[in-house]
């Protein structure tokens with residue numbers, strides 16, 4: 001069913017009952033939510049639809065430390081900061097204001113070539129495939145040792161855990177061979193957390209990026225704006241269904257936010273091996289592809305914090321985690 005849903009774009013995708021059935025089929029991948037629902041006071045079975053409205057009446061929770069008003073001060077007095085190489089340290093100091101880090105040549109030529117080769121081989125052998133967007137190869141890290149090495153790279157994970165102030169668990173990888181041309185969005189509409197802000201993403205250039213092949217764009221500082229979740233736009237959903245135009249309607253709302261706040265778009269002309277780390281609420285997307293023949297090989301990794309409830313606001317689904325990642329959550333069912 002999961003494979004089917006990856007390719008399928010029709011009416012069934014709007015029915016919450018289909019997702020509930022899928023959740024019941026994959027109940028073992030939702031076990032981590034039992035203690036988390038108990039901890040935060042969510043009174044729902046773990047297979048039920050879930051969205052921000054389920055958390056609206058719960059007591060307020062602290063935001064991640066670098067989202068708090070005194071973040072810069074706290075950063076300066078944190079001894080662990082000095083353990084990072086100069087480049088990384090300087091970038092981390094800008095995080096509270098910018099909501100991103102740019103890490104030049106973080107991954108070697110050899111590592112990147114290895115990933116590109118692995119993706120080609122796995123496409124050839126049909127171990128992985130593009131999903132319904134025809135641009136995204138989802139979850140390749142589950143099949144590929146080379147990608148897994150990057151996902152669990154200790155220098156990278158140290159940076160992410162320092163920024164969130166918590167342990168992180170990789171949720172998904174997305175590999176692209178062409179630019180995404182995705183409109184501006186915050187990852188929080190796709191991968192949402194309670195408390196908010198407990199997601200972090202890493203984008204890696206797997207070749208040089210030019211203005212022709214659809215570079216990544218982003219809006220510095222946009223992470224500080226209020227989160228846009230289902231209640232903040234005309235999502236058209238009901239008790240039984242996800243609204244037909246929920247996502248276009250979300251994109252329209254984000255367009256308005258950009259205009260109202262006069263956000264300045266920046267473009268990341270990355271070199272092969274460069275990495276870009278972004279905040280859960282940083283607005284970003286993919287520029288139009290000017291040369292239809294050009295490839296734009298890249299990979300995104302999304303990590304959740306290990307003590308947050310993880311779900312998908314737009315489709316109101318809890319996030320599924322395979323068994324081998326369940327133990328990484330900080331709470332167990334027997335806690």
Ligand SMILES: O=C(O)CCC(=O)C(=O)O
Nearest residue numbers: 180181182216285286300
């Ligand atoms: O790679 C891109 O063009 C955008 C990717 C993206 O927006 C995402 O993964 O959230």
